[in-house]
Each structure stands twice: as C-alpha cells, then as structure tokens.
Amino acid sequence: METTKKKYMNPYLAGFLLGLVILASFFLSGQGLGASGAPKRLIVAAVHAIAPAFTENQGFFAHYLANGNPLNNWLVFMVLGIVVGGFFSGAIGGRLKLKIDHSPKITSSSRLWMAGIGGAIFGLGSAFGRGCTSGAALSAMSSFSLSGYITVIVIFGTGFLVAGLFKKFWI
Amino acid sequence: MGPLIKLGAIDAGWELLIALLIGIAFGFVLEQAGFSSSRKLVGLFYGYDFVVLKVFFTGAIVAAIGLVFFNYFGWINLDRIFVNPTYLWPTLVGSALMGLGFVVGGFCPGTSACAAAIGKIDAMVFLGGIFIGIMIFAFGYPLFEEFYKSGAQGRVLVHEYLGISRGLFLFILTTVALGIFWLSVGVQRKNHHKNLKY
Numbered sequence: 001m002e003t004t005k006k007k008y009m010n011p012y013l014a015g016f017l018l019g020l021v022i023l024a025s026f027f028l029s030g031q032g033l034g035a036s037g038a039p040k041r042l043i044v045a046a047v048h049a050i051a052p053a054f055t056e057n058q059g060f061f062a063h064y065l066a067n068g069n070p071l072n073n074w075l076v077f078m079v080l081g082i083v084v085g086g087f088f089s090g091a092i093g094g095r096l097k098l099k100i101d102h103s104p105k106i107t108s109s110s111r112l113w114m115a116g117i118g119g120a121i122f123g124l125g126s127a128f129g130r131g132c133t134s135g136a137a138l139s140a141m142s143s144f145s146l147s148g149y150i151t152v153i154v155i156f157g158t159g160f161l162v163a164g165l166f167k168k169f170w171i
Numbered sequence: 172m173g174p175l176i177k178l179g180a181i182d183a184g185w186e187l188l189i190a191l192l193i194g195i196a197f198g199f200v201l202e203q204a205g206f207s208s209s210r211k212l213v214g215l216f217y218g219y220d221f222v223v224l225k226v227f228f229t230g231a232i233v234a235a236i237g238l239v240f241f242n243y244f245g246w247i248n249l250d251r252i253f254v255n256p257t258y259l260w261p262t263l264v265g266s267a268l269m270g271l272g273f274v275v276g277g278f279c280p281g282t283s284a285c286a287a288a289i290g291k292i293d294a295m296v297f298l299g300g301i302f303i304g305i306m307i308f309a310f311g312y313p314l315f316e317e318f319y320k321s322g323a324q325g326r327v328l329v330h331e332y333l334g335i336s337r338g339l340f341l342f343i344l345t346t347v348a349l350g351i352f353w354l355s356v357g358v359q360r361k362n363h364h365k366n367l368k369y
Contacts, residue, residue, distance in 0.1 A: 008203060008205035008222075009204055009205075011205075011222045011226050015228070015230045016229055016230075018200045018229070019230045019236075020233065020234075021197050022230060022234035023233070023234045023238060023241070024193060025193045026252050027174060028173070028189050028193070029174055029175075029176045029186060029190070029193075030177040032234075033197055035280035035281035036301065036305070039302050043302060043305055043306055043309055044309070058312065058313070059312055059313065059316055060309045073187075074186060074187070074190045075190070077188075077190035078190045078191070079194060079284055080191055081191045081193060081194015081198060082197055082198035082201070082281060082285055083284055083287070083288040084194070085194060085198025085200075085202070086198035086199065086201060086202040086285030086289060088195070088198075088199055089198070089200075089202035089203050090289030093203070095207065096289050097290050099290060099292065100291070100293045101210050101291060101369065102293065111293055112292070112296045115276050115293040115294070115296040116296045116297065116299060116300040116303075117275055117276065118274070118275035118278070119272065119283065119296065119297035119299060119300020119301045119303070119304065120301070120303040120307070121268050121269075121271050121276070121300075121304060122272025122273060122276060122278075122297075122300070122304060123272070123300060123302065123303060123304020123307075124268055125264075125266065125267070125268025125271070125272055126265065127265070127309070128264050128265030128319065129261065129266050130256075130261070130262070131255065132269065132281065133227075133269070133273075134280070135255070136255055138227060138231055139234075140254070142230075142231050142238060143235075143255070144254065144329050144340070145254045145257070145329065146332045147258070148329070149329050150262050151262055151266045151269075154262070154263055155267075155269045155270040155273065156215075157270065158269075159216045159270040159271075159273050159274050162271055162274050163216035166275060169275075170210060170213050171219070171367060
C-alpha cells in the first residue's frame with residue numbers, strides 16, 4: 001500500500017483549481033460551495049418523517065420545510081458529490097483504506113472521542129454561523145461578503161488561540 | 172450572462188445535477204490537496220504544515236478575481252449572486268465554536284465528508300458529531316432564535332464596509348496572502364518535526 005501511495009497535489013495548484021470550482025459554481029448557479037447544509041437538511045427530513053406535527057410548528061424545522069422536500073437542494077447534492085469526488089481521488093492516489101489518523105501519543109479510542117466531540121462543537125457552531133468553512137467562510141470570501149471575512153478570521157483565530165490546549169492530541 | 176441558472180439560461184431542472192458535478196470536483200480537489208488527513212489539516216495551528224492556508228486562500232482569491240473579471244467582461248451580474256448576509260453576534264459565536272471544533276476534532280464538515288469517503292474512521296465519527304451538534308441547535312432553536320437573528324445587517328460587501336473599491340480590496344487581500352505564504356515557509360521549516368509522520 002505504501003509504495004503505491006501517490007503524493008498530494010501542489011497546494012497552490014490545488015488552490016487554483018478550488019478557485020475555479022467556486023467560480024464555476026457562482027457562474028452557473030449564483031451560489032458557492034457548502035457542506036454543513038446537507039446534514040442540516042437530512043436532520044430536518046428525518047425528524048419530519050417521524051414527527052410531522054412537531055416540525056411544522058417549530059421555527060427551525062418549519063423554515064427548512066417551507067420550500068418542499070428539504071433534500072431537493074443544491075447543498076445536499078453537493079455533499080453527495082464531495083463523497084464521490086473524494087473517493088475517486090483517494091482511489092487514484094492509492095489512499096483507500098479504513099484507518100484512524102492519530103498522534104502516536106494517544107490511543108485510537110481517544111482520537112475517536114475527540115473527533116466526535118469536535119464534530120458536535122463544529123456542527124453547533126456551523127448552525128449559529130449560518131454555514132461552515134466551505135460556505136460561510138471560503139465561498140463568502142469570494143463573493144466579498146463581510147460575514148465571510150469575519151468568519152474566516154474568527155475560525156482560524158480561535159484555532160490558534162486554543163491550539164496549545166490540545167497539542168498532545170496532535171503532535 | 173451568469174449566473175446561468177438564476178437568469179434562466181440553463182433550466183432549473185439541471186440545478187441538482189450541476190450541484191452534484193460541482194461537488195465531485197470540490198471533493199476531488201480537497202482529497203488531492205491532502206485535506207482527507209486531519210493531522211495535515213491541524214498542522215496549520217501548530218505551524219508544521221500550512222497546506223490549509225495555501226489552498227484555502229489561493230482558492231478564495233482565484234474565485235474572487237475570476238468573479239471580478241467575469242463581471243468586467245459582462246459575463247456575470249454580481250448583484251445576482253448570493254452574498255452571505257451579516258449577522259454579527261451569532262457569526263462571532265458560531266465561528267469561535269467552529270475554530271474550537273476544528274482543533275478538537277481535526278476536520279471541518281467538507282473535509283470530513285471527503286476523508287470519510289476514503290475510509291478515515293475518525294472522519295466518520297466527526298461527521299456523526301456534526302449531526303449531534305446541529306440537532307442540539309435544531310431542537311433548542313426556540314431558546315436560540317432571538318440570538319440567532321441578532322446583529323442583522325443584511326447583504327454587506329466587505330469593500331463597501333471598508334469604504335474602498337472592490338479592486339483595491341482584492342489587491343490588498345492578494346498582497347496580504349502572498350506575504351503570509353512567504354512567512355509560512357520559514358515557520359514551517361522551523362517547526363518541522365522530523366519524526367512526525369502523518
């Protein structure tokens with residue numbers, strides 16, 4: 001496996017291609033990329049299937065149900081694409097493998113706990129922030145949104161501020 | 172003239188297929204750049220790998236420059252593209268939580284989807300966490316609603332907020348990014364841990 005593993009792409013070339021993807025997205029549809037919208041809409045659809053009376057009367061769910069099926073949406077299909085595209089890239093790079101990345105100083109199970117807790121914090125944050133790194137920061141920066149610049153500065157700024165506390169989990 | 176779907180040049184029925192194709196390209200580039208590795212992603216916060224910084228800022232700037240040129244050539248109407256509205260307070264709180272979640276969990280939503288696709292179990296668990304986090308917000312919404320809607324300023328453009336032209340803002344942004352890229356080379360060399368394999 002190690003010998004067939006290919007190198008990652010040059011980061012500036014990858015960034016350039018990423019920029020073209022964002023540009024194409026705006027040119028075609030008028031909106032950028034996004035990732036947290038899909039889990040949000042999946043939750044709305046699932047809860048609506050279980051308890052329709054509840055979702056129609058609660059502000060959050062009602063908002064996402066207002067325009068028909070919440071899964072018939074740009075962001076939902078985009079995330080399906082991310083999975084397909086990521087898989088394809090991993091396949092040609094020889095990186096398809098079930099594994100847990102973690103620092104040798106911690107166990108796999110601590111890494112998974114941290115991943116789950118981190119994901120929950122990130123998910124909550126993306127709900128308050130009206131999007132995540134892809135939509136509320138990256139795409140929003142491209143469309144000159146003030147909010148995008150606030151988001152990117154605060155995400156990375158907070159990351160640097162708290163990094164020291166979690167150093168042993170990474171290096 | 173773009174945006175093509177919004178202005179009717181492409182039928183709206185194609186929208187979801189186009190979203191899927193854009194997503195495939197997005198996921199492919201993320202994985203090619205190494206964003207399927209959490210230890211590579213958090214390298215930014217410990218100064219040993221700046222790939223996130225390089226890819227992220229190059230991408231944002233290339234797209235922004237592209238939009239400005241498309242607008243100049245009359246290929247896109249920038250008044251018709253989505254500009255994330257500004258809600259100051261919830262954005263500050265949400266982004267701080269996202270920064271914390273990034274360092275604790277090692278991913279963001281897009282990168283975790285991409286990493287889960289190639290078999291990273293930590294990414295799958297992170298994705299599960301995202302669902303929990305959003306559910307906390309969704310079910311707690313009656314408590315959060317007032318705060319969530321606070322500080323609403325609408326469609327604010329960053330250069331207008333700063334009182335400068337779009338072009339000048341873009342020039343400053345590009346210059347700052349190039350300066351940061353240049354600085355990151357030295358920092359990475361200094362912090363390169365020889366035994367750090369990821």
